[in-house]
Amino acid sequence: MPNVPAFxxxxxxxxxxxxxxxxxxxxxxDSGRVTALIGPNGCGKSTLLKAMxxxxxxxxxxxRLSDGSALSALxxxxxxxxxxxxxxxxxxxxxxxxFDLVAYGRSPHLNAFGHLRERDREAIQQALVRTDVxxxxxxxxxxxxxxxxxxxxxAMILAQQADIILLDEPTTYLDLAHQYDLLDLVxxxxxxxxxxxxxxxxxxxxCRYADELVVLKQGRLMDQGAPKKVMTEAMLREVFxxxxxxxxxPETGTPLxxxxxxxxxxxxASWAVA
Amino acid sequence: xxxxxxxxxxxxxxxxxxxxxxxxxxxxxxxxxxxWQTLIRGHPDYDFIFWDYRLPRLVIASLAGAGLxxxxxxxxxxxxxxxxxPDILGVTGGxxxxxxxxxxxxxxxxxTLVPFVALAGGLASAGLLLWLARSQLHQPTxxxxxxxxxxxxxxxxxxxxxxxxxxxxNSSLIWLTGSVWGRNWSHLPLLLPWLxxxxxxxxxxxxxxxxLSLGDDTAISLGTxxxxxxxxxxxTAVVLASAAVxxxxxxxxxxxxxxxxxxxxxxxxxxxxIPVCLLLGAIMLVSADLFARILMPPIELPAGIVxxxxxxxxxxxxxTRYRHW
Amino acid sequence: xxIALSAPRWRPPVWWPLCVMLPGLALAFAxxxxxxSLFGLGWMDMWRVLIDYxxxxxxxxxxxxxxxxxxLVAIFVGxxxxxxxxxxxGMTRNELASPSVFGVSAGxxxxxALSATGLWPGLSALPIVLVTFCGAGIAGALVFxxxxxxxxxxxxxxxxxxxxxxxxxxxxxxxxxxxxADENAYGVFHWLTGSIGNATFADVRxxxxxxxxxxxxxxxxxHPLNLLRLGEERMQNLGGGLGRVRWLGSxxxxxxxxxxxxxxxxxxxxxxxxxxxxxxxxxxxxxxxxPMCSLTGAVLMLLADTLARGLRFPDDSPVGIxxxxxxxxxxxxxxxxxxxxxx
Numbered sequence: 001m002p003n004v005p006a007f008x009x010x011x012x013x014x015x016x017x018x019x020x021x022x023x024x025x026x027x028x029x030d031s032g033r034v035t036a037l038i039g040p041n042g043c044g045k046s047t048l049l050k051a052m053x054x055x056x057x058x059x060x061x062x063x064r065l066s067d068g069s070a071l072s073a074l075x076x077x078x079x080x081x082x083x084x085x086x087x088x089x090x091x092x093x094x095x096x097x098x099f100d101l102v103a104y105g106r107s108p109h110l111n112a113f114g115h116l117r118e119r120d121r122e123a124i125q126q127a128l129v130r131t132d133v134x135x136x137x138x139x140x141x142x143x144x145x146x147x148x149x150x151x152x153x154x155a156m157i158l159a160q161q162a163d164i165i166l167l168d169e170p171t172t173y174l175d176l177a178h179q180y181d182l183l184d185l186v187x188x189x190x191x192x193x194x195x196x197x198x199x200x201x202x203x204x205x206x207c208r209y210a211d212e213l214v215v216l217k218q219g220r221l222m223d224q225g226a227p228k229k230v231m232t233e234a235m236l237r238e239v240f241x242x243x244x245x246x247x248x249x250p251e252t253g254t255p256l257x258x259x260x261x262x263x264x265x266x267x268x269a270s271w272a273v274a
Numbered sequence: 275x276x277x278x279x280x281x282x283x284x285x286x287x288x289x290x291x292x293x294x295x296x297x298x299x300x301x302x303x304x305x306x307x308x309x310w311q312t313l314i315r316g317h318p319d320y321d322f323i324f325w326d327y328r329l330p331r332l333v334i335a336s337l338a339g340a341g342l343x344x345x346x347x348x349x350x351x352x353x354x355x356x357x358x359x360p361d362i363l364g365v366t367g368g369x370x371x372x373x374x375x376x377x378x379x380x381x382x383x384x385x386t387l388v389p390f391v392a393l394a395g396g397l398a399s400a401g402l403l404l405w406l407a408r409s410q411l412h413q414p415t416x417x418x419x420x421x422x423x424x425x426x427x428x429x430x431x432x433x434x435x436x437x438x439x440x441x442x443x444n445s446s447l448i449w450l451t452g453s454v455w456g457r458n459w460s461h462l463p464l465l466l467p468w469l470x471x472x473x474x475x476x477x478x479x480x481x482x483x484x485x486l487s488l489g490d491d492t493a494i495s496l497g498t499x500x501x502x503x504x505x506x507x508x509x510t511a512v513v514l515a516s517a518a519v520x521x522x523x524x525x526x527x528x529x530x531x532x533x534x535x536x537x538x539x540x541x542x543x544x545x546x547x548i549p550v551c552l553l554l555g556a557i558m559l560v561s562a563d564l565f566a567r568i569l570m571p572p573i574e575l576p577a578g579i580v581x582x583x584x585x586x587x588x589x590x591x592x593x594t595r596y597r598h599w
Numbered sequence: 600x601x602i603a604l605s606a607p608r609w610r611p612p613v614w615w616p617l618c619v620m621l622p623g624l625a626l627a628f629a630x631x632x633x634x635x636s637l638f639g640l641g642w643m644d645m646w647r648v649l650i651d652y653x654x655x656x657x658x659x660x661x662x663x664x665x666x667x668x669x670x671l672v673a674i675f676v677g678x679x680x681x682x683x684x685x686x687x688x689g690m691t692r693n694e695l696a697s698p699s700v701f702g703v704s705a706g707x708x709x710x711x712a713l714s715a716t717g718l719w720p721g722l723s724a725l726p727i728v729l730v731t732f733c734g735a736g737i738a739g740a741l742v743f744x745x746x747x748x749x750x751x752x753x754x755x756x757x758x759x760x761x762x763x764x765x766x767x768x769x770x771x772x773x774x775x776x777x778x779x780a781d782e783n784a785y786g787v788f789h790w791l792t793g794s795i796g797n798a799t800f801a802d803v804r805x806x807x808x809x810x811x812x813x814x815x816x817x818x819x820x821x822h823p824l825n826l827l828r829l830g831e832e833r834m835q836n837l838g839g840g841l842g843r844v845r846w847l848g849s850x851x852x853x854x855x856x857x858x859x860x861x862x863x864x865x866x867x868x869x870x871x872x873x874x875x876x877x878x879x880x881x882x883x884x885x886x887x888x889x890p891m892c893s894l895t896g897a898v899l900m901l902l903a904d905t906l907a908r909g910l911r912f913p914d915d916s917p918v919g920i921x922x923x924x925x926x927x928x929x930x931x932x933x934x935x936x937x938x939x940x941x942x
Contacts (some may be wrong), residue, residue: 055494080497087491091354095542107485109498114481357760406935419756423934427927433792434920438911525769526659573779579771586768590745593760
């Protein structure tokens with residue numbers, strides 16, 4: 001179901017304590033796809049994500065969802081039933097077990113005392129299986145490796161059963177193999193019809209896994225579109241101040257960004273000699 | 275669930291044991307069978323000492339201990355820092371200061387006013403702390419540091435006031451160290467209603483506090499109204515601590531240590547922590563009061579000295595173990 | 600040494616604050632001797648005592664046998680505690696370090712109370728400085744180990760929390776001891792605040808040698824402490840003996856605190872405030888900071904004692920309540936400023 005917008009962002013200004021990070025941003029994000037937010041440090045990627053999760057309140061402008069309802073008009077609980085967020089470095093409380101953490105993902109659907117009903121247990125079970133952490137469910141969180149822990153957090157997000165999933169640099173602190181495992185999972189989720197919007201630092205991963213890239217710089221939208229269209233040498237130079245050439249990823253055919261040689265390889269580089 | 279039941283049963287047994295000891299020991303020693311008889315049918319020799327002296331003291335000590343422990347649990351849940359507690363954050367100090375100021379400024383002040391003054395002082399100091407640390411609320415250690423500084427400031431102000439008004443020192447000092455000495459049934463209405471109202475509130479907040487322990491961003495994205503939960507829990511905690519302080523004085527370390535022991539026993543979920551915490555707090559204060567009486571008869575030490583004696587080493591042990599610097 | 604590029608302009612030498620502080624000390628000394636007296640002491644009386652001492656004059660008697668030892672004790676106790684705080688801050692590179700925050704003073708007070716109340720007869724037979732030295736030493740060692748000071752990197756808040764808990768523990772024990780010894784709460788109170796109201800020449804003779812020894816040791820330590828500002832590893836890299844400096848520094852701190860507490864009790868927060876004030880004035884060089892802190896500590900103590908005397912005139916108040924009130928406020932400001940170092 002392409003071309004149904006998940007988020008319609010209009011004239012959004014948002015920031016911390018009066019200091020705007022995003023300035024009058026207009027953006028529409030499609031549902032059922034993986035969208036990657038990219039841009040240099042401090043460009044407002046995480047801020048945009050937090051505004052979409054209703055963690056930050058906009059100074060002006062607004063965000064509307066697919067059915068036209070304004071995000072700010074929803075209650076905290078309604079928002080949580082529709083939008084799930086995995087923050088960059090979530091806290092790990094002491095002595096918490098994997099199952100308990102994943103069960104917290106159900107909280108938007110529970111009463112104030114957190115009583116789990118049968119369908120909640122089913123949802124938790126599915127989430128554990130989907131992220132392949134079922135065997136860990138009785139272990140304390142502190143005993144897990146970084147990769148396992150991130151999968152458990154993903155399980156929590158899945159148990160929330162929200163249509164929209166926001167991820168803030170989900171691959172940070174993971175080794176390369178686990179990064180790709182996680183991104184595969186993200187892609188599967190979109191294939192199921194969920195909307196995934198993620199901040200990614202690695203441009204090549206963004207190109208490979210995202211259906212659409214959103215490029216931000218200093219709180220402004222620079223470009224938006226399919227990776228092949230957006231990822232150009234000119235964009236890299238302008239947004240990231242990086243000299244790079246764009247190749248085709250031999251595995252997937254998606255753009256692959258290779259920074260130009262500097263320093264000791266400078267003279268060997270073909271473009272420098274030419 | 276079995277773990278919770280076992281812990282609760284064990285703690286209840288311990289509490290009963292200490293309670294019996296507490297009721298029996300003292301200048302007039304009552305044997306266990308006599309205690310039973312006094313309780314059920316009355317006993318001509320012991321009726322007065324049991325009903326009018328020891329039992330109210332026992333009840334007040336258990337309730338105040340339970341209140342302090344619950345208050346500590348809530349504060350630790352809100353600031354997500356196992357080192358926080360009403361006394362480290364200066365709430366106890368603020369309540370004490372308010373009471374000292376009132377007793378000095380208004381010598382004929384009715385005793386019934388004291389709890390409300392303590393409450394106001396506790397709330398004001400909590401507000402002051404939050405305002406001073408408003409930009410560092412997410413940094414537990416800074417919050418603790420500012421709380422400690424505030425507590426030091428309140429303590430200094432109390433010292434100052436007592437020095438320039440030396441006549442009031444004797445009663446004030448015992449009160450400031452925290453003691454259950456001479457508490458009777460008239461103190462019960464100052465404590466019980468607060469507990470009766472705030473305990474359900476704490477239970478209601480328990481699950482929200484569980485979610486809060488995942489961090490603000492996660493908690494919000496799970497539908498928690500973080501600001502509201504935080505204020506409600508903190509308010510509950512401050513009122514509980516101030517109520518306990520208003521009756522027993524500044525008893526230290528109960529609110530810090532009891533939640534830790536509870537976490538050790540039944541894990542990190544607040545619904546389970548609450549009953550265990552209440553029992554532990556009651557046990558701590560009852561046993562502290564007991565030992566304060568029987569260690570060096572006929573002198574009675576303030577119970578707060580005994581709790582500090584147990585609590586401070588435990589706190590230091592916690593510091594050496596705490597890894598999230 | 601800076602090289603002047605423009606025309607040479609006269610600048611005051613780096614030690615100018617010392618030249619200001621010395622007359623300041625003399626002034627504070629004179630103020631402390633003469634003010635708030637029932638006998639109407641004046642500056643002229645002091646002059647008379649100097650040129651023409653009259654043993655039969657009550658004013659002269661008061662000046663020489665009551666006021667003079669008190670002022671001298673204030674000077675030496677103030678200098679001791681201030682320099683003890685300075686050395687602690689230098690050694691731990693923690694700006695919140697000081698004898699009263701870390702519980703070292705409280706440890707000394709505890710053993711002092713044990714000895715003075717006679718609860719432990721064996722202890723009472725020992726010289727008082729030795730007793731407080733042991734107390735301060737035990738407390739210092741405990742904070743050192745519990746706060747994890749022996750393992751780098753040091754987290755500043757951690758040591759403070761350990762110190763606060765120790766402080767509480769020692770304070771409670773001291774209260775218990777004094778309550779056991781006599782049930783007079785006012786006595787307890789005076790024990791716990793620190794006072795020099797009853798200082799005699801015996802106290803002066805007691806405190807002078809230890810304070811001087813400690814100050815000399817601190818001065819000797821000033822260069823290693825300068826190196827330590829660069830960090831433990833860098834200092835060893837530059838050839839400073841870290842272990843030796845730590846040992847000597849700890850001994851110095853304990854000695855200075857013991858000397859101060861044994862005559863004045865735990866006068867709070869002088870060791871926290873003075874080093875900060877001095878750093879603000881003369882900068883970071885410990886060779887200047889040590890003498891500057893001694894002078895400033897002495898002046899602060901003299902002024903605080905004079906004020907305490909006037910607070911409830913004609914009754915005396917312990918000087919400790921003033922320094923504690925002032926210092927706790929200071930601590931609050933530092934705690935709020937500390938945010939960047941804690942993250």
